[in-house]
Amino acid sequence: MRTALEGARKGAPxxxxxxxxxxxxxxxxxxxAWLDEAKAxxxxxIDLKGKSSMADFMVVASGRSDxxxxxxxxxxxxxxxxxxxHTRIEGLAACDWVLLDAGDIIVxxxxxxxxxxxxxxxxWSADRPTEAPAH
Numbered sequence: 001m002r003t004a005l006e007g008a009r010k011g012a013p014x015x016x017x018x019x020x021x022x023x024x025x026x027x028x029x030x031x032x033a034w035l036d037e038a039k040a041x042x043x044x045x046i047d048l049k050g051k052s053s054m055a056d057f058m059v060v061a062s063g064r065s066d067x068x069x070x071x072x073x074x075x076x077x078x079x080x081x082x083x084x085x086h087t088r089i090e091g092l093a094a095c096d097w098v099l100l101d102a103g104d105i106i107v108x109x110x111x112x113x114x115x116x117x118x119x120x121x122x123x124w125s126a127d128r129p130t131e132a133p134a135h
Contacts, residue, residue, distance in 0.1 A: 024056050024104045027085065031107060034079050035061050038072040040109065046124045056104040060120050062112050066095035072109045073098035 028045065035043050040061035048055050063069035073092060080087045080102055091098040096114045100107040108120060 021056075027083070027102065028057050028059070028105055030079070030083070031059055031076060031102075031105060034076050035059070035072065035107075038075045039068075040072050041112075042115075044121050046121065048124065051124065055101075055106045057106070058120070058124055059105065059107045060115070061107070061109050062115050063095075063109055064112075066111060069098055069109050069111055070095040073100060073107075076100055076107060076109075 032043065032045065040063060043059065043061045046058040046060065048058055061072065063072050070092060073089065073095075077087050077089055077100055080100070085102050088101040089098065090101075096111050097118070098109045100109075110118070
């Protein structure tokens, strides 16, 4: 039996994420509706399938102020909890940028100037290179 370190050296098989696409799509629709209810602005959904193993979708939205960002994130987290979806949340103390990790869907809620600084949409919307360049 190989140790973890030996497995890593020999290229142990990667663990694949298994998700129920129908459930994920329904949850994405709920999240979009809740963001609309909370008056989130400039909501963008990014399909991460084939780009990242961390999630299937990323949703990026803006709130008008730090209080609005916090209220949006709190409302989405409460509604996810009501559906039985375990969610981790980061950034609620400052509310410049709040991240909600709902497993297959990651939601980012920004103040507009913070969103402009990080430009997540531009970074994650770009197509993944098909082949590594030869050196």
